Amino acid sequence: MWRRFRRDRTGMVCAGVVLFFFALGLLAPVISRLYGKDPYTLYGQDRPGLLNEYGYPIKPNGGIDGEFWFGIEPILGRDVLTQLLYGIRTSLLIALAVTVATVVTAIVLGVAAGYLGGRTDYLIGRTIDLLLAFPAQLFFIAFLPVVVALFVDPQDETPTYVRVLALIAVQWFLGWMGLARILRAQVLSLREREFIEAAKLSGASPWRIIHKELLPNLVTPILVQATLMLPNFVTAEAGLSFLGVGMVEPTPDWGRMFAIGAKVYQNDLTYMFFPGVAMVVFIVAFNLLGDSIRDAFDPRTTR
Amino acid sequence: MLSLIYTRRLRAAAVGLSVGALVLTGCSSGGGGGPEASEDSPSESAPEQAQIAFADAKASTGPAPEVPGATPGGTIRVLQRDSYSHLDPAQIYVSDEMSLATLIHRGLTGYRMNEDGTYAVVGDLATDSGQVSDGGRTWTYRLKDGIKWQDGTPITAQDVRHTFERQFAPFLTSGPTFVQQWLAGVNGAEFRNLLKDGPYQGKHLGNDVLETPNDSTVVFHFKDPQPDLPFALAMAGYSVVPKAKDTKQKYDRAPVASGPYKIADFKANKSMTLVKNPEWDPKTDVIRHQYVDKFAITFNHQYEDSSKRLLSDSGENKTAISFNNSVDAASLPKVLGDAEAKKRTVSGFQPYVGQFAMNMDRLKDKRVREAIAYALPIKSVLQPYGGPPSGQLAGGLISPTQAGYQKDYDPYDKLKKPEGDPARAKKVLEEAGKVGTKLTFAYVNTPEGQQYSVSVASALEKAGFDVQRKDLPADTYYDRIGTVDNGYDIYHHSWGADWPSASTVIPPLFDGRAIADGAKNYSHVNDPKINSEIDRIKKITDQKKAADAWFELNKYILEDVLPAVPTYYFKHVQLHGSKVGGVVFSDVVNGVDPTRLYVVR
Numbered sequence: 001m002w003r004r005f006r007r008d009r010t011g012m013v014c015a016g017v018v019l020f021f022f023a024l025g026l027l028a029p030v031i032s033r034l035y036g037k038d039p040y041t042l043y044g045q046d047r048p049g050l051l052n053e054y055g056y057p058i059k060p061n062g063g064i065d066g067e068f069w070f071g072i073e074p075i076l077g078r079d080v081l082t083q084l085l086y087g088i089r090t091s092l093l094i095a096l097a098v099t100v101a102t103v104v105t106a107i108v109l110g111v112a113a114g115y116l117g118g119r120t121d122y123l124i125g126r127t128i129d130l131l132l133a134f135p136a137q138l139f140f141i142a143f144l145p146v147v148v149a150l151f152v153d154p155q156d157e158t159p160t161y162v163r164v165l166a167l168i169a170v171q172w173f174l175g176w177m178g179l180a181r182i183l184r185a186q187v188l189s190l191r192e193r194e195f196i197e198a199a200k201l202s203g204a205s206p207w208r209i210i211h212k213e214l215l216p217n218l219v220t221p222i223l224v225q226a227t228l229m230l231p232n233f234v235t236a237e238a239g240l241s242f243l244g245v246g247m248v249e250p251t252p253d254w255g256r257m258f259a260i261g262a263k264v265y266q267n268d269l270t271y272m273f274f275p276g277v278a279m280v281v282f283i284v285a286f287n288l289l290g291d292s293i294r295d296a297f298d299p300r301t302t303r
Numbered sequence: 304m305l306s307l308i309y310t311r312r313l314r315a316a317a318v319g320l321s322v323g324a325l326v327l328t329g330c331s332s333g334g335g336g337g338p339e340a341s342e343d344s345p346s347e348s349a350p351e352q353a354q355i356a357f358a359d360a361k362a363s364t365g366p367a368p369e370v371p372g373a374t375p376g377g378t379i380r381v382l383q384r385d386s387y388s389h390l391d392p393a394q395i396y397v398s399d400e401m402s403l404a405t406l407i408h409r410g411l412t413g414y415r416m417n418e419d420g421t422y423a424v425v426g427d428l429a430t431d432s433g434q435v436s437d438g439g440r441t442w443t444y445r446l447k448d449g450i451k452w453q454d455g456t457p458i459t460a461q462d463v464r465h466t467f468e469r470q471f472a473p474f475l476t477s478g479p480t481f482v483q484q485w486l487a488g489v490n491g492a493e494f495r496n497l498l499k500d501g502p503y504q505g506k507h508l509g510n511d512v513l514e515t516p517n518d519s520t521v522v523f524h525f526k527d528p529q530p531d532l533p534f535a536l537a538m539a540g541y542s543v544v545p546k547a548k549d550t551k552q553k554y555d556r557a558p559v560a561s562g563p564y565k566i567a568d569f570k571a572n573k574s575m576t577l578v579k580n581p582e583w584d585p586k587t588d589v590i591r592h593q594y595v596d597k598f599a600i601t602f603n604h605q606y607e608d609s610s611k612r613l614l615s616d617s618g619e620n621k622t623a624i625s626f627n628n629s630v631d632a633a634s635l636p637k638v639l640g641d642a643e644a645k646k647r648t649v650s651g652f653q654p655y656v657g658q659f660a661m662n663m664d665r666l667k668d669k670r671v672r673e674a675i676a677y678a679l680p681i682k683s684v685l686q687p688y689g690g691p692p693s694g695q696l697a698g699g700l701i702s703p704t705q706a707g708y709q710k711d712y713d714p715y716d717k718l719k720k721p722e723g724d725p726a727r728a729k730k731v732l733e734e735a736g737k738v739g740t741k742l743t744f745a746y747v748n749t750p751e752g753q754q755y756s757v758s759v760a761s762a763l764e765k766a767g768f769d770v771q772r773k774d775l776p777a778d779t780y781y782d783r784i785g786t787v788d789n790g791y792d793i794y795h796h797s798w799g800a801d802w803p804s805a806s807t808v809i810p811p812l813f814d815g816r817a818i819a820d821g822a823k824n825y826s827h828v829n830d831p832k833i834n835s836e837i838d839r840i841k842k843i844t845d846q847k848k849a850a851d852a853w854f855e856l857n858k859y860i861l862e863d864v865l866p867a868v869p870t871y872y873f874k875h876v877q878l879h880g881s882k883v884g885g886v887v888f889s890d891v892v893n894g895v896d897p898t899r900l901y902v903v904r
Contacts, residue, residue, distance in 0.1 A: 154790055157771035
């Protein structure tokens with residue numbers, strides 16, 4: 001399996017790119033220390049000569065120079081490179097957490113529905129149908145402020161972790177159903193196979209059957225689905241911040257950089273360039289990686 | 304006037320798609336750094352507003368002096384953002400409807416721009432701006448000859464009486480209430496008790512309140528001196544309504560015109576067409592002209608849309624204008640950086656003054672409020688809204704559009720240090736022993752609001768506060784901060800005068816007796832001296848003396864009480880097509896003056 005994957009050059013390159021992004025996110029504080037800037041200082045406002053009277057960088061190309069490698073942000077005057085690094089960190093952290101949460105939920109409920117069948121299956125199946133009927137994007141926009149307001153004293157600032165948890169919670173709530181359905185179907189077909197029958201007859205407990213007999217056979221769909229889900233969650237989180245219901249200032253955020261970019265593009269196109277390219281490279285790489293993993297695990301499928 | 308400035312957020316939800324688009328635009332070379340500072344820097348201060356005179360009969364006699372180079376005929380396209388929700392004069396209180404009202408409605412008085420750019424309150428339907436007697440308690444108006452409704456019937460004193468009596472009717476709730484309150488001699492909503500159902504049940508105001516001795520004379524009797532009456536009557540909300548054609552609630556959709564234009568067609572949320580009103584006689588009107596044959600108004604043009612259309616100056620955009628749309632913040636550098644386009648702009652002040660209200664119920668120590676005042680970076684509050692073309696940094700509460708404005712007034716060195724002075728603030732805070740005070744800072748959750756909140760929070764933290772940022776949704780922002788028990792310490796809001804006197808600014812914002820949910824005293828200041836001074840100055844009949852007294856009170860409020868920190872006086876830039884002539888910025892409607900436009904041949 002691993003050898004099959006190693007032979008897939010696209011897959012290897014994409015895996016490298018994806019790992020690079022995760023490394024960037026993880027090492028953001030280190031990079032920012034070495035580079036000598038942080039994403040919170042308002043360089044343009046503290047230091048005259050960086051922004052003009054309209055609040056745009058005076059130097060061409062968004063203020064790119066030896067000091068600010070990716071330029072400076074219009075109006076607030078923060079450093080774009082560190083903003084982007086920390087933004088990637090925020091987005092990937094949230095997306096990773098959502099992916100783990102949804103995969104775990106999907107395994108528990110999907111396998112339970114498939115293996116137990118009967119009333120449990122019916123109940124879980126109808127819940128999945130109900131949740132799938134929710135318009136996800138609208139639900140996020142409507143419920144994020146509600147979730148946040150539930151947990152925060154109206155006089156205190158909403159702590160960043162509450163926002164993060166709320167973002168994870170709403171996306172998890174409407175994110176697990178697809179994978180759960182796939183797993184249920186897999187389990188349904190596996191359940192009738194001889195080796196399960198044999199295990200049952202030899203007196204294995206249901207826990208042992210699920211644990212030792214079913215789950216090893218489910219690793220492929222779980223892994224493939226998870227790699228395809230993660231980039232979706234990244235874009236969803238970016239989308240929510242773009243619409244103003246995700247992370248708020250001053251927490252650096254990838255999606256909000258697009259919101260600002262969309263506002264200033266007439267006067268400062270360059271600002272959009274780095275977050276835009278980074279996002280496209282990341283999403284394409286991650287999706288190709290998902291394809292390669294599927295090919296490696298399941299060589300019978302044809303593209 | 305309450306300013307409702309929040310951007311409408313209707314953005315595509317398809318982010319994956321827009322990301323692709325972003326990269327495409329990003330690839331097409333760098334964007335450059337925006338224009339260099341323009342030669343005549345827009346940050347220069349405004350001249351002080353000259354005292355607005357109340358004109359006599361001679362200055363109120365029509366016709367209005369010709370606009371140089373004006374030719375009659377043609378159609379002007381008008382691009383507006385919001386559809387008009389009210390056309391009944393008694394319901395008009397927002398600026399875009401006021402602009403429209405200058406074309407179709409007339410009142411007893413009105414503003415006229417003189418050749419030298421100063422303004423005067425002239426008689427519009429009346430022969431002069433009002434004859435005052437009895438120490439400012441009695442005002443007499445005589446109607447001009449030859450004034451007619453759009454159906455040709457003459458406008459009489461009975462119509463004027465009806466106009467004011469109907470304002471007491473319960474269904475008219477959106478308009479101004481100054482004159483009604485003055486007539487009834489009360490503050491607040493109890494004024495309606497004077498004439499509960501308006502004139503519709505056959506009851507009328509007594510001669511001791513409103514007198515119409517003959518068909519062309521109207522006399523107002525007030526309990527207290529009301530020196531500002533000519534200003535109030537010039538508001539669109541006090542334009543006349545015909546007694547015979549009053550259809551009550553339905554009048555809001557089909558009013559009878561008295562001005563030079565009448566409504567030919569109105570499709571709400573879509574379009575409106577104004578055509579010439581042939582019954583309007585230029586000899587009776589010293590304010591308006593009737594050059595254009597037709598105004599074709601269309602709605603739903605966001606600022607970005609109207610700016611792009613007018614900037615392109617192509618096809619029908621050549622004869623297009625917008626009465627009220629500003630150039631959006633993102634297009635400003637482009638418009639002002641292009642010499643040709645810059646020639647097609649007019650700019651000026653809006654009446655609004657932005658200010659941070661400090662909640663006096665919670666911040667009881669004046670030294671803490673002083674520290675906030677020193678620390679606040681007012682320049683960073685203005686910057687997200689477009690920088691200097693969108694506003695002028697403020698030192699005092701009285702804006703350049705009001706009598707008595709002094710441009711060098713700067714008690715907390717905000718003009719000298721517009722980025723704030725956290726070091727000085729920290730010193731004040733240390734002297735008070737309040738370093739680390741928890742400060743709940745509420746801001747409006749729009750892209751602009753988020754941006755200024757970052758700068759403000761950063762400056763306040765440098766000064767030694769424990770800042771708690773609280774984002775409030777844009778559509779309920781003013782409701783939330785307008786609640787007395789709101790739980791926030793500082794919040795930004797803006798308030799505009801109804802006429803060029805501080806009497807419509809300081810009383811609503813700082814009168815301690817007006818603290819209530821939804822009232823405009825956002826800082827909940829209740830200071831006996833402010834309250835008594837408000838009562839005293841309101842009765843001063845000499846305009847100049849009143850303006851000086853309001854300024855002194857503004858000084859007392861800022862220096863001795865400090866419930867608010869002014870940030871900036873709103874300005875805006877408006878663009879028009881190259882074939883539209885006679886475009887001037889009116890400080891009265893705070894936008895393009897629609898009454899003197901013509902099509903260039």
